Structures are given as structure tokens and as C-alpha cells.
Amino acid sequence: MATLLAIHAHPDDIEFLAAGMLAGLAARGHRIVIATATAGECGSAESGLEETARIRQAEAAEAAALIGADYRCVGFPDLGVFNDDPSRRRVTELLRQVRPDVVLTASPADYHPDHETISLLVRDACFAAPVPNYHTGEAAPLETIPHLYFCDPIGGRDRTGARLEPEFGADVSATYATKAAMLARHRSQVAWVSKQHDTPDNQAWLRSWAERQGRAFGVPLAEGFRQYRHQPYPTTPLLQDLLGAALLTPIVQA
Ligand SMILES: [Zn+2]
Numbered sequence: 001m002a003t004l005l006a007i008h009a010h011p012d013d014i015e016f017l018a019a020g021m022l023a024g025l026a027a028r029g030h031r032i033v034i035a036t037a038t039a040g041e042c043g044s045a046e047s048g049l050e051e052t053a054r055i056r057q058a059e060a061a062e063a064a065a066l067i068g069a070d071y072r073c074v075g076f077p078d079l080g081v082f083n084d085d086p087s088r089r090r091v092t093e094l095l096r097q098v099r100p101d102v103v104l105t106a107s108p109a110d111y112h113p114d115h116e117t118i119s120l121l122v123r124d125a126c127f128a129a130p131v132p133n134y135h136t137g138e139a140a141p142l143e144t145i146p147h148l149y150f151c152d153p154i155g156g157r158d159r160t161g162a163r164l165e166p167e168f169g170a171d172v173s174a175t176y177a178t179k180a181a182m183l184a185r186h187r188s189q190v191a192w193v194s195k196q197h198d199t200p201d202n203q204a205w206l207r208s209w210a211e212r213q214g215r216a217f218g219v220p221l222a223e224g225f226r227q228y229r230h231q232p233y234p235t236t237p238l239l240q241d242l243l244g245a246a247l248l249t250p251i252v253q254a
Contacts, residue, residue: 002242003031005100007074007091007122008151009081009114010040011060012186016206017151018104020172020179021223023067024246027175032069033098036060037091037118042078043192055188063185066178072098081114083121089136091118091125095146096139102239104149104225109158116159123148123228147238148228152213156224166224168240169217169248172210176221180206217248 006022008014014022014034026032039053047055057073064071074090081087095103105122106115128134129142157163172179183206193202210221217224229235240247 001029001031002101002238003033003099004102004104004239005033005035005095005098005146006104007035007037007094007118008106009037009112009118010043010078011036011056011063012040012183012189013106013115013154014151015063015179015183015186016154016209018223018225019063019067019182020175020210020221021170021225021243021246022069023175023178023182024170024172025242026067026069028242028244030242032064032067033072033100034060034064034069035072035074035094035098037074037076037081037114037121038078039073039075040078043196044188045192045195047188052188056186059186059188063182066182066185076114079114081117081121083117083124088121088124088128089134091121092128092134093136093139095125095129096136096142099142100146102149102242103146104151104239107150107153107158107164107226109164110153111155111157111159115153119150126233145233147234147236149239150226150228152224155209156212165250166213166216167226167250169213169219169222169224169250170243171217171219171221171246171248172223173214173219173221174246176210179210216250218251219248222248
């Protein structure tokens, strides 16, 4: 059985982009850890920083527990994730503690600075985690660089509005109810997403995105992913193999 660490910027990002795939992998006995760079404490117009952080971490832990996953928060400030030396060491220490075979993170190009920066930090932490002289804390260095994958950017577009297409997909038609239930645990975000993103129904947003990716792969509901293959990162299709029958390849347009 494999260990998969899914680390994104804020509570509910993983639910939007990858929870259906994670639910399928968890049901097949793989160990899943969901982590966020921040507690998402800026995501409220009603409660202050500390209370919002507490509420959102509790919601994220509840959502993860629905698939038997652990939840971890790195503890960077919301809208304050930066690619610097202390931050890279903290993310590397998390990797060394979790010891994943597969790491899934944000798209390097996305709509939000925290998304893009945690993607950079995680990519470089994967490289640093096996390096013995890179000191981070109590956990021992990894044996090897883990397999690294990126989620879709939110809405499938980078910050210039350019579209980014997935390399492969996971069919989440059978696990969609669990994905939706995980998002529903983020109760505090219903009002916030409506206000900040002008989206009155975040469940409808979730569904429309899964349907859009489903059309790209010829199934009802899907999530899209890309593998990072630059040397010396592993290039074998470990996550694709773990997906088995849920693995999807894009429909080639004539
Ligand atoms: Zn986010």
C-alpha cells in the first residue's frame, strides 16, 4: 500500500481539485494525508483570524476523516506563503514526517499567490527531503525523492487567464458523493465563497468543474492531474498505476 500526501494552500482546495481521486485511493487501502499550507484564516468576513483558523482547521480535519485521512496544517499565514529558506525547511520536515510515495500539490500556475508558492515549496521540498545535510528537524531524510504531481489550477486557468489542460484524469463518478460530502464539511466557507468569489452555491461550482473535466475525458465526472518529470524526480507512472480502472486519458480532438 502507498502513502499519498496531498498538500495545497487552503482548507477546501483539495476538496475542489482532488478529493474524489483520494476517496477512491483510500477505499483501496492506501494511506492518505491531507495538508494545507495555511489555516485559511483570511477566509471569513464574520470571525477574526484566530477563530477562523480554529474553525477552518476543524472543518478540514472533519472532511479528511470522511475518507480516513489525517489532516495537517503547516501554519503559514493566509496570503502570506513565501518561497524562502525557513518555509522550505518546514515543508521538507512535513515530507520527512509523512514519508509519502506520492506527493500531490497545487498547480505551479494558478489564480492565487499562496497556491503558486506552496507548489514551488513542495516541488523543492521533494528534492531536499532525501538530502542528509539539509537539516529540518527531528524526522530522518527520505530514502528517495517522492513522485510529484500537480492538481489542476482553480478553474483550469493560470493568473493570465490562459487555460492549462490536465495530462491525465481520475474518474470520480463513483466517489463524487464523498467528494461533495467532504466539501460540505467546510461549512464556514459557504457564505465566504459566495461573497469573495461571487458564487452563491459552492456545491454547484464543485459539480460544474467535475463535469467540465469529465467532458475532457468522456466520463460524467473527473479530476485532472499532471506529473512533474524533470530530473532527478521519478518519472514512472506510480499514481496512474494506483488509479487502475479510474485512470483517464484525454480525448484527442480531431
Ligand atoms: Zn486556495
